[in-house]
Amino acid sequence: MFVQAKGIRALAGTSPAVATLAPRGPATAGRIDLLQAVPGLRWLLTRRWFQFAMILPNLVLFLLFLMAGTFGSPVGNRNIIIIFVWILWWFLLISVLVPFLSRAWCIVCPFPFFGEWLQRRALVDVRAVDPKKGKGGPGTIIGRNRYFGWNLRWPKSLTNIWLQNIGFLGLCTFSALFLTRPIVSVGILGALFVIGTVLAVLYRQRAFCNYVCPVSGFLGLYAMASTIEVRSKDADVCAKCKDKGCLAGGERGWGCPWLMYPSKMDRNNYCGLCMECLKTCPYANMTVNLRPFCADTRLKGYDEAWKAFIMLTLALAYSVIYLGPWGFLKDWANIAEKADFTGFLIYAASLWILALLAFPGLYYVAVWLGRRLAGADIAPAKEVFLSFVYPLVPLGLLAWVAFSLPLVLVNGSYILMVVSDPFGWGWDLFGTAQIPWTPVIPDWTPYLQVPLLLVGLAYGLKTGYGHARRLFTARGQPVRAFAPVSVLLTAITVLFLELYLG
Amino acid sequence: MTSLKVAEMTAVVLTLGGVVGATAVPFYYETASVERQIPPERQVITLTGVGHDGVWTDEEVTGANYWRRSFRRARPTLEVGKRARLRLKSADVVHTFYLPALGIGPVEVYPGHVAEIAFTPQEEGVFEYYCRTVCGTPHFNMRGVVIVGSQDPEATAGRRPERVEYWREPPPPEDASLVRRGEWMFRQKGCITCHGPAGQGGVPNWNYVKDTVPALNTLAQTMFLFSPEDVNFIVERLEHRVPLESLEEDAPVPRFSVVLAQYESIRNVIRRGNPAGKKDPKGPAPPLEMPAWESRLSDADIDAIIAYLLTQQRREAAEQTGETP
Incomplete structure (x- = not known):
């Protein structure tokens, strides 16, 4: 199969990510160029084997998880797949990787590994081709790289994260099932491997990661708050660049697998930190910056806004179900054990209605009320709504950290157990298999959760008010416009505090 | 061969090694460690x-x-x-x-x-x-x-317990009689496995003073209820949730105070359990003991089981003579 190679300019023009990007230069205020500050880091990140070396151990580990889930103990707390994936991995992801290292998980994520291998027919190598001379031969030439598989374009109507939103909400509805049954977790992780591989064979580059992977959706949203970013150093260099290697690829590396235009990237949402742009940039103009928390503050569509609603709703629902004292709710959610179908239906319907309708509806009313109080219709309603939804990013992220903290503190001793006995077969590899279940500082957990939530609220109020000042310029307007939303954000925080301290 | 080609081949080998290792090593280790021991x-x-x-x-x-x-x-x-x-x-x-x-x-x-x-x-x-x-x-x-x-x-092996997946038996309809509910409960809770089908007993209990788990189909006799009318009277009262203590004054059942004492005693055994006495005091504890059901059976459930067992002797007699119990 051979498809006529597109010109690089045309490639840039048709890239969905580029189409949505505002043509603005990268912000550099408050940034520290890590590639300059950390000796050897640029060398490391620009090695062709870098990402492979990061993924391989993780791939082996996840295959081991799949084996343990399939052939190991059916008891959740004795099987590494449950303890490592849903307790350790989740905690590290939401509490460490996302806030501090953006989408660093995507560097090591094993799910698209086999698909990308088939797509590139290379693990570390690059298949570079001159589009003018390299016609013919197997595969498809995109930019200056040759790819294999069908290389279809992802349907335009699905170039958003709605699939990820629905997929994640759907998955989380059955959380009680996969949190307790290893084989269900095998099904989920196995499905991610299969879907990631199939989509890579059918569609261009990281279609799976961009539009389908349920984890990727919330990673993208919360990566906006992260303290690192990949950006261009000098916009002028990019503007004068004829090579556009970051987009089109070349001998040094692949064109951005995430279909981004790295030189104009101004948000973290869809950057998987694969570091290909660092390799392909002929001027070494791409870098990794350390930056302040919550530096990206613009949501660009309702799909992203609804992701924020879904995530905060789930954090609240899980706090109620798994940390709250209402046993009947846990029974409702636990359909497999309790088989209470009516209860499960009530639980699932409530969750979906709350996440997709009730909470967004309430938020819409608060935004509408703010605009009325401000007495101004200067800014477009959509922009105001999206801007005022942004505070849910820091608040949601910190709420998830607050929820995940007791899970790892209470169940952390299981991590030591399953390290020594990953399959629950009675091994004791490191002498820790017999450690009794020991919750760590359970009495102190609320004192850690409270500051986390307050930090989330503070950042939410700060960024929201920043948007209000940008959108409503007359004296007193920003305060009035943001007042209802700030009350709602505070009420949500109080609700969480009530749950955790109650 | 360029260094990138070498790296590519190394990566392929490492990948295949990783996949094979992750899938095969655990089984090899398990087999080897068991055999070693x-x-x-x-x-x-x-x-x-x-x-x-x-x-x-x-x-x-x-x-x-x-x-x-x-x-x-x-x-x-x-x-x-x-x-x-x-x-x-x-x-x-x-x-x-x-x-x-x-x-x-x-x-x-x-x-x-x-x-x-x-x-x-x-x-x-x-x-x-x-x-x-x-x-x-x-x-x-x-x-x-x-x-x-x-x-x-x-x-x-002696008398084997009935092989039924009793815990999966669906409950009787809401309007089922007390005896029917008791029968279901006797099976569903697993009483059947030790006390035998219909409470016939005979299940061996190692080093138990009576050798086998006691039969319960003679419960009517144990409660001093010797006529079908007496049994019917008690079962009907239990069916209508009438506390038997309230009948002490004018119950038509002979020696009602003894009946009442036995009834209370049986309820207490079900509620609190009963250790099995050893035949050989120096031998091991009998494996089958009456567990405490207090947290798993309500008083109404216990009454249903008692009602069911009270009717068993009559039912067996009727079955032997071909009559309707």
Whole structure:
């Protein structure tokens, strides 16, 4: 199969990510160029084997998880797949990787590994081709790289994260099932491997990661708050660049697998930190910056806004179900054990209605009320709504950290157990298999959760008010416009505090 | 060959090695470690307690098959005089393995741990094993036999409990009679496994003072209810939730105070349980004991079971004569 190679300019023009990007230069205020500050880091990140070396151990580990889930103990707390994936991995992801290292998980994520291998027919190598001379031969030439598989374009109507939103909400509805049954977790992780591989064979580059992977959706949203970013150093260099290697690829590396235009990237949402742009940039103009928390503050569509609603709703629902004292709710959610179908239906319907309708509806009313109080219709309603939804990013992220903290503190001793006995077969590899279940500082957990939530609220109020000042310029307007939303954000925080301290 | 080609080939080899390693090494390690521990002259029996089935099984129980199938009850066969090693695992909750006739246990078996016991069977026979921790509704089904030698198990195992998946029996309709509900409860809660079908008893209980678990189909006699009318009177009152104590003054049943005392005594045994007395005081504890049902049966449930058992003698008599009970 051979498809006529597109010109690089045309490639840039048709890239969905580029189409949505505002043509603005990268912000550099408050940034520290890590590639300059950390000796050897640029060398490391620009090695062709870098990402492979990061993924391989993780791939082996996840295959081991799949084996343990399939052939190991059916008891959740004795099987590494449950303890490592849903307790350790989740905690590290939401509490460490996302806030501090953006989408660093995507560097090591094993799910698209086999698909990308088939797509590139290379693990570390690059298949570079001159589009003018390299016609013919197997595969498809995109930019200056040759790819294999069908290389279809992802349907335009699905170039958003709605699939990820629905997929994640759907998955989380059955959380009680996969949190307790290893084989269900095998099904989920196995499905991610299969879907990631199939989509890579059918569609261009990281279609799976961009539009389908349920984890990727919330990673993208919360990566906006992260303290690192990949950006261009000098916009002028990019503007004068004829090579556009970051987009089109070349001998040094692949064109951005995430279909981004790295030189104009101004948000973290869809950057998987694969570091290909660092390799392909002929001027070494791409870098990794350390930056302040919550530096990206613009949501660009309702799909992203609804992701924020879904995530905060789930954090609240899980706090109620798994940390709250209402046993009947846990029974409702636990359909497999309790088989209470009516209860499960009530639980699932409530969750979906709350996440997709009730909470967004309430938020819409608060935004509408703010605009009325401000007495101004200067800014477009959509922009105001999206801007005022942004505070849910820091608040949601910190709420998830607050929820995940007791899970790892209470169940952390299981991590030591399953390290020594990953399959629950009675091994004791490191002498820790017999450690009794020991919750760590359970009495102190609320004192850690409270500051986390307050930090989330503070950042939410700060960024929201920043948007209000940008959108409503007359004296007193920003305060009035943001007042209802700030009350709602505070009420949500109080609700969480009530749950955790109650 | 360029360095990138070398790196690519190395990456492919590492990937394939990683995939094969992740899938094969655990099984190799498990097999090798078990074989390393156990001298070849020993017989090795691995039994896994499965709570949702109420069995000790010799089949492999994994995350993949645990939820979707039932497991075979193990009937291990051993040779006399040959050293054996019993490896006990749990697939779900804490079980307690007990094989009193061979002096094994009770051994608590935790999920994710392997309890190992080495022993040498000295005589031929068929020996019952049990679970001694109430591990779920099917717990009372969690019994089986170890055969030493080549004896016919059916000839020596004594009276076997009825093999029914009692815990899966659907409840009777809402308007079912008290006796019908009691019958369902007697089966569904597992009373049937020790007290036998319809409470006929006869299930052997190792080193128990009466040798077998007591029959309950003579409960009417135990309660001093000797006529069908007396039984009917009590069952009807229980059906209508009339406290029997309130009838003490004008009950038409002879020696009603004795009936009442027996009724209270039986209720208390069901509520609080009853340890099984040892036949040989120096021998092992009998494996089957009456557990306390206080937290699992309401007073109404207990009355339903009593009502059902009270009618059994009459029913059996009617069945023998061909009459309708």
